[in-house]
Amino acid sequence: MRAFAEPRDTDLKRTCMRDHIRDALVTRILDGHYPAGAQLKELVLAGEFNVSQAPIREALRELEGSGLVTSERYRGTRVRGADLEEMRQSYELRATIEARAVELAIPCSPAVIAQLQDCLDAMQEALARNEVERYIDHALRLHRGLIEASGNRVFVTVWDSLHFDVRGRLVLRRMAERSSYAPLLQMHVELLERIRAGDAANAADILRRLFRSVAEVFRPD
Amino acid sequence: MRAFAEPRDTDLKRTCMRDHIRDALVTRILDGHYPAGAQLKELVLAGEFNVSQAPIREALRELEGSGLVTSERYRGTRVRGADLEEMRQSYELRATIEARAVELAIPCSPAVIAQLQDCLDAMQEALARNEVERYIDHALRLHRGLIEASGNRVFVTVWDSLHFDVRGRLVLRRMAERSSYAPLLQMHVELLERIRAGDAANAADILRRLFRSVAEVFRPD
DNA sequence: CGGCAAATGATTATCGATAATATAGAATAG
DNA sequence: CTATTCTATATTATCGATAATCATTTGCCG
Numbered sequence: 001m002r003a004f005a006e007p008r009d010t011d012l013k014r015t016c017m018r019d020h021i022r023d024a025l026v027t028r029i030l031d032g033h034y035p036a037g038a039q040l041k042e043l044v045l046a047g048e049f050n051v052s053q054a055p056i057r058e059a060l061r062e063l064e065g066s067g068l069v070t071s072e073r074y075r076g077t078r079v080r081g082a083d084l085e086e087m088r089q090s091y092e093l094r095a096t097i098e099a100r101a102v103e104l105a106i107p108c109s110p111a112v113i114a115q116l117q118d119c120l121d122a123m124q125e126a127l128a129r130n131e132v133e134r135y136i137d138h139a140l141r142l143h144r145g146l147i148e149a150s151g152n153r154v155f156v157t158v159w160d161s162l163h164f165d166v167r168g169r170l171v172l173r174r175m176a177e178r179s180s181y182a183p184l185l186q187m188h189v190e191l192l193e194r195i196r197a198g199d200a201a202n203a204a205d206i207l208r209r210l211f212r213s214v215a216e217v218f219r220p221d
Numbered sequence: 222m223r224a225f226a227e228p229r230d231t232d233l234k235r236t237c238m239r240d241h242i243r244d245a246l247v248t249r250i251l252d253g254h255y256p257a258g259a260q261l262k263e264l265v266l267a268g269e270f271n272v273s274q275a276p277i278r279e280a281l282r283e284l285e286g287s288g289l290v291t292s293e294r295y296r297g298t299r300v301r302g303a304d305l306e307e308m309r310q311s312y313e314l315r316a317t318i319e320a321r322a323v324e325l326a327i328p329c330s331p332a333v334i335a336q337l338q339d340c341l342d343a344m345q346e347a348l349a350r351n352e353v354e355r356y357i358d359h360a361l362r363l364h365r366g367l368i369e370a371s372g373n374r375v376f377v378t379v380w381d382s383l384h385f386d387v388r389g390r391l392v393l394r395r396m397a398e399r400s401s402y403a404p405l406l407q408m409h410v411e412l413l414e415r416i417r418a419g420d421a422a423n424a425a426d427i428l429r430r431l432f433r434s435v436a437e438v439f440r441p442d
Numbered sequence: 443c444g445g446c447a448a449a450t451g452a453t454t455a456t457c458g459a460t461a462a463t464a465t466a467g468a469a470t471a472g
Numbered sequence: 473c474t475a476t477t478c479t480a481t482a483t484t485a486t487c488g489a490t491a492a493t494c495a496t497t498t499g500c501c502g
Contacts, residue, residue, distance in 0.1 A: 016294050016455060018282075042484070052457050054275060057485085058282045061239075065286020067378035073237050074463045074484055081375070089375040096321040097314070104313075154310040157288035157301075158379060237485060263454070273487050278455085295454055295493045 017051050021059040024049075026163050029068055029079055031170055036086070038079045040069065066161035087167065088218040094164055095211035098143065099204040101150035102191075106200040112149045113196060116142055120192055127181050135181060136172045140165055142188065174217050184210070238272050242280040245270075247384050250289055250300055252391055257307070259300045261290065287382040308388065309439040315385055316432035319364065320425040322371035323412075327421040333370045334417060337363055341413055348402055356402060357393045361386055363409065395438050405431070 025045075028034050045056045060077045063069045071077040081090070105112070119142035126134035147159050175181070187210045194203035246266075249255050266277045281298045284290045292298040301307075326333070340363035347355035368380050396402070408431045415424035 018455080019294075039483095041482090043482095053484085054278075054456060057275075058278055058455095061279045061282040062286040065283040065288075065382060067286075067375070067382055071484095073240075075465095076483065080378075086375065089373045092321075092325075092373055093318070093375050093379065096317060100313075100317040152310045152313055154288070154307065154314050154383075158314065158383070161286060161288055161382075162375075162379070239485080262452095264452095274454085275486060279485095292454095297453070 016055070017049070018055040018058045021045070021049055021051070021055055022062050025059055025063060026068065026166055029081070030163065030166050034079045036079050036081060036083045040077045040079065066163070084218050084220060087171070088215060090162055090167065091211055091215055091218070093162070094159070095208055097155055097159065098146060098211070099207045101147045101152065101155055102195065102203045102207055103200045104152060105146060105149035106195060106203060107198045108149060108195055112145070116145055116192055116195070119145060120188055123185060123188065127185055132173070132176050136169050139172065140168050143168070171214060171217055175214070178217070184213070237276070238270070239276040239279045242266070242270055242272070242276055243283050246280055246284060247289065247387055251384065251387050255300045257300055257304045261298045261300065287384070305439045305441060308392070309436060311383060311388065312432055312436055312439070314383070316429055318376055318380065319367060319432070320428045322368045322373065322376055323416065323424045323428055324421045325373060326367060326370035327416060327424060328419045329370060329416055333366070337366055337413055337416070340366060341409055344406060344409065348406055353394070353397050357390055360393065361389050364389070392435060392438055396435070399438070405434070
């Protein structure tokens, strides 16, 4: 017997349950809905998502692999990160990886530069129209593009598995409440200039400074 | 009914099946037993390990989280990495992370320095006695200690989830067949000197050079 | 012969139930 | 009154079976 004989609530069954569950859990962990240390009880979650234990467990194992939760045998799975300190530390890693990625990416093919420029233009336009979510989309696209341009697939995998897409979205939303994106955008402009010029050292340095200014968000209010 | 009524072959049931399975799969992937792209069929593995599908799937999901395999809905799970190029790229990441970790770790508390020195002494002793496996144990202990000393728990998580313990073991064994550990050990000695002196920039640089020399192993024979 | 369609086989995704283990509270002995 | 063992109860780990989907082959018709 299928679990969902009745019509589905929101999303179609485009992907399997465990993917939906994983994404939902990632968001809940990173936005603080589940505080650090909270136990994720399988049957409770199974009830919430209207599925059996199995897909829940698989989603949890995937999160375990990417380090967002830990589990102890017969003691359950607990949330690991997502307080401000963990966010700060994960951004330290992100800065480290992206700075190295841009060094590896330079010199950059015209095609890649065009793609990055496209992201930057879209960011600029979104900012002009004050469309925050669109700005975030394209900013994330730019940064992921940078990682891809390094040619190092392991970098990409790690960037993805730490869910910097979700993290970045949360961080940038938080920034929007405090200050303007304008200085941030300006740094991206300079970054692209340095990339174009083949100036790896300064490009990497701009990225480090960029993330240092983003890190301000992680100060307690 | 339990799957293992008969006495177990090797290891006691100290940990749950999915952990054994995960570790076994990690080793098989990294040592090349499963070539890149190989499909990991759940029921076949279930047969091999004498368990049902569930723990296999969970192990696979954990590996998916740490990026060693990818899976496509209803199409199965395939090995992602572990050719020479993937090893090289993962070591590029390792070098990047460890170099930054040592910068963050400096200045270092006397307790941590003592611990690192202890690893180094053990490495030296093992090398003198030509005990390769012992040397590897302590070298890995030193490097993980370095990551921990950075105080960044995300670094530790990523280092663990990429299974640098298993990778390092394989790489160092391979090195042993080609050249002596002596120059490598010497670099570690210098590294610790720089750490003691609080010289972050040079310590990080030694680490980068160290991994560059390790990377020689990844050249095709 | 060649292309389409249905049937077949292989594999994954999920289910519901059961076994194993830990935790907490009650009962008991000292 | 405290420490200890025992007994529920909650939770995880695993099982065996079924449903859903994909891949391949077969059979039919032009």
